Amino acid sequence: QVQLQESGPGLVKASGTLSLTCTVSGGSMTYYYWSWIRQSPGKGLEWIGSIYYSGTTNYNPSLKGRVTMSVDTSNNQFSLKLSSVTAADTAVYYCAKLQTVVARPSWFDPWGQGTLVTVSS
Amino acid sequence: SYELTQPASVSVSPGQTASITCSGDELGTKYTFWYQQRPGQSPVVVIYQDNMRPSGIPERFSGSISGNTATLTISGTQAVDEADYYCQAWDSSTGVFGGGTKLTVL
Numbered sequence: 001q002v003q004l005q006e007s008g009p010g011l012v013k014a015s016g017t018l019s020l021t022c023t024v025s026g027g028s029m030t031y032y033y034w035s036w037i038r039q040s041p042g043k044g045l046e047w048i049g050s051i052y053y054s055g056t057t058n059y060n061p062s063l064k065g066r067v068t069m070s071v072d073t074s075n076n077q078f079s080l081k082l083s084s085v086t087a088a089d090t091a092v093y094y095c096a097k098l099q100t101v102v103a104r105p106s107w108f109d110p111w112g113q114g115t116l117v118t119v120s121s
Numbered sequence: 122s123y124e125l126t127q128p129a130s131v132s133v134s135p136g137q138t139a140s141i142t143c144s145g146d147e148l149g150t151k152y153t154f155w156y157q158q159r160p161g162q163s164p165v166v167v168i169y170q171d172n173m174r175p176s177g178i179p180e181r182f183s184g185s186i187s188g189n190t191a192t193l194t195i196s197g198t199q200a201v202d203e204a205d206y207y208c209q210a211w212d213s214s215t216g217v218f219g220g221g222t223k224l225t226v227l
Contacts, residue, residue: 046218109175
């Protein structure tokens with residue numbers, strides 16, 4: 001079964017760019033959507049965006065153009081870049097597979113274990 | 122922006138039924154999904170498409186929708202069900218989560 005694992009720096013300086021990679025194992029990335037979701041300490045979940053295996057993206061408008069996602073199917077990975085970070089971007093970042101029904105985005109399953117990224121001043 | 126509203130907390134006695142609601146504009150026209158997040162763990166889907174239960178999720182978990190309110194019901198609640206629960210839907214291609222409900226089994 002598909003498993004996901006996030007990787008990347010756990011500490012990013014304010015105003016810098018947060019960069020994370022998600023490695024997919026146990027299955028192909030082809031014909032599927034892949035997503036990033038974050039959770040601020042003690043807070044709820046926030047969808048960051050999703051990317052199709054072909055590279056088509058869909059981002060949360062609330063992140064105001066700071067998000068870029070990319071996919072590398074040859075290495076079974078997809079990535080997240082979040083620019084101009086502030087303390088408000090400190091969170092656990094999860095990658096997840098986005099299930100679709102009749103080509104419509106649906107639920108997230110499975111999820112990676114998550115990685116904490118702290119933005120320092 | 123679209124919002125999903127959940128109660129911050131729900132308490133239930135072991136063996137009783139817990140109900141967690143999720144409300145949003147025109148939610149009845151969208152599918153609602155429910156996730157369980159135990160402390161220190163990643164979320165796991167427990168209900169998809171309003172009332173469908175994934176394989177491996179106990180039968181005591183069920184979902185329903187009435188008007189613009191979705192409900193996650195846990196029958197015969199067990200101590201192991203103590204967790205945070207989140208509802209989720211899509212609005213104009215944007216994924217939206219509710220604020221989460223902490224279920225306490227006392």
